[in-house]
Amino acid sequence: MSTLKSLDPRINRLNIPAEFGTSFSKTEKDQFITYEVFVQPKVDKPYQHEGIVHAPSEEMAFLFAKEQFSRRGISCSGVWVINTSNVKVSPFTENQEDIYDYIHQEIIEEANLNDKVSYEVFHLMKRGKQHKHEGQLEARSYEEALWNAKNEYAGEKPVMNLWIAKAEDFLKIEGEDFADIWDTLPQKKYRDAIDYKATEKIKKFKAEQNS
Amino acid sequence: MYGGGQVFESSSVNNELLKDEDPIKLAEFEARIARGEKIEPSDWMPKLYRKQLIRMIEQHGHSEIIGALPEGTWITRAPGFKRKLALMAKVQDEVGHAQLLYGAAETLGKSREQMIEDLISGKSKYSNIFNYPTFTWADSCFISWLVDAGAIVNQLANARGSYGPYCRALDRICAEESFHLKYGHHCVIHLATGTPKQRKMMQEAVDRWWAPMMHFFGPSDKISTHTEILTKWKVKMATNDECRQQFLDMYVPKIWELGLTIPDDKLKKNDETGEWEFTEPDWEEFKRVINGDGPLNKERLAVRRTAEERGAWVRRALAKNSEDQEYTAPLA
Incomplete structure (x- = not known):
């Protein structure tokens, strides 16, 4: 069987067959499930939703999230990941209405109550922007958490969309123990546009051409 | 890195998709866009909007993955430690961009497995330019500077679009691209203002890449x-x-100021119209390459497929304890 000939010596070493045909199929969940990723850029800033990673476990999700969402930039003080299925999502409101106006006391009257646990609450203030962490509160069910969130966090500015999840469902990498993970960020200047100055070189070149 | 060429096909199928949409919902949808509001994944949207967005975002994602190959090949041969570090970081960024884009397309309902399948089986397209080979280091410098520059033009425009998840991905991508552009320019300046041999190498790269550009x-x-x-x-x-x-x-003035020539004697700016005039590109070649007959189409897909196949056992091993987990499409 003939192998693929490439300009790239690494590809030649792979001994790839020259012909493959076009059929190719993947099995379901070959790429795993998704985790939502929240990043805290600085200690005094709220966690913000940044996107997803596909991973087989939350530990792997953290490793991918760290590479994907915190390798650039000047600083990072924490990353949270959570299985997408564990986040409860409210509907979006229209016309600057506040989602909290739709949460009434009835919501807790029929809810099944369990032991009190902590919930994390995220707000979206404008379409197109990211969800930001608003705070943590205790409740005996998601419904009660929503009701408590209304009492705690409803304010003058309308909230368009709410995400709520149990604190225990997150993997949180943050605080003193993990601070050194992001220590080297300021050393990676070669990833910044500012590290590539060339104006002087162009000026000198032009001057030489004209002389 | 993605230029946006050949994304949309106008066909009767598309008109068919549009025909049976609910007029009231469609009017609300269009009013939201006219107000400048973004569309989010849980919003109602026309089937044609969903279809074209998936197509565009997916092609963009594939272009990032395949686009990493012609540059990646130069990592081991980059001239010096600093260039090697920078090129590795750039290639990592490109692959990261694909992750962001695939994530945005997933919010519209297409699974990542399906996207990878469609890339490898040749059903989905990616930017045509990555089907050309990088013979020398200067070719990789051309890509880093000018192909990225072209991609930024397209991506900055698309970042003002209507679909929230795509815009958020593009904002992040554009911020990272500014390093690529400066790094690429720095590399080209170094060669263009260097020894006669370096200058010649850079000029030959411009000659090779102008038509694909x-x-x-x-x-x-x-x-x-x-x-x-x-x-x-x-x-x-x-x-x-x-x-x-x-x-x-x-970018033409920036290429010219380095004493490089562009292989098109008709290229000039018309002072009256403010438009650039140039020799009409060979669109027959463009079509031929898009349809699979370019210098490296086969190699690009073979490499992608090989990585996929030879990495499968790792994914299977990792998935052992997570097989019963339920997939939920990304939220935003």
Whole structure:
């Protein structure tokens, strides 16, 4: 069987067959499930939703999230990941209405109550922007958490969309123990546009051409 | 890195998709876009909007993955430690961009497995320019500077579009691209102002890459009823010609100031119209390469497939304890 000939010596070493045909199929969940990723850029800033990673476990999700969402930039003080299925999502409101106006006391009257646990609450203030962490509160069910969130966090500015999840469902990498993970960020200047100055070189070149 | 060429096909299938939409919902959807609000994944959207967005975002994602190959090949041979570090970081960024884009397309309902399948089986397209080989280090410098520059023109336009998850991914991508552009320019300046041999190498790269660069933005797209609706829905934010003109306007002077020549004797700016004039690119070649017959189409897909197949056992091993987990599409 003939192998693929490439300009790239690494590809030649792979001994790839020259012909493959076009059929190719993947099995379901070959790429795993998704985790939502929240990043805290600085200690005094709220966690913000940044996107997803596909991973087989939350530990792997953290490793991918760290590479994907915190390798650039000047600083990072924490990353949270959570299985997408564990986040409860409210509907979006229209016309600057506040989602909290739709949460009434009835919501807790029929809810099944369990032991009190902590919930994390995220707000979206404008379409197109990211969800930001608003705070943590205790409740005996998601419904009660929503009701408590209304009492705690409803304010003058309308909230368009709410995400709520149990604190225990997150993997949180943050605080003193993990601070050194992001220590080297300021050393990676070669990833910044500012590290590539060339104006002087162009000026000198032009001057030489004209002389 | 993605130029936006050949994304939208106008066909009767698309008109068919549009025909049976609920007029009230469609009017609300269009009013939201006209107000400048973003569309989010849980919103109602026309089937045609969903289809074209998936197609565009997916092609963009594939272009990032395949685009990492012609540059990646130069990592081991980059001249010096600093260039090696920078090129590794750039290639990592490109692959990261694909992750962001695939994530945005997933919010519209297409699974990542399906996207990878469609890439490897040749059903989905990616930017045509990555089907050309990088013979020398200077070729990789051309890509880092000018192909990225072209991609930024297209991506900045699309970042003002209507779909929230795509715009958020693009904002992040554009921020990272500024390093690519400066790094690439730095590399080209170094060669163009260097020894006669370096200058010659850079000039030869410009000669090789100019035609694919002009193809990068896609064929001229005259306004049709089809592009009209995608423009109204803020899926398509600038025409292929507008992007090409903007690129020429920003970068031809920068190429010329380095004493490099561009292999097109008709290339000049018309002072009256403010438009650049150039030799019409060979669109027959463009079509031929898009349809699989370029210098490296086969190699690019073979490499991608090999990585996929030879990595499968790792994914299977990792998935052992997570097989019963339920997949939920990304939230935003």
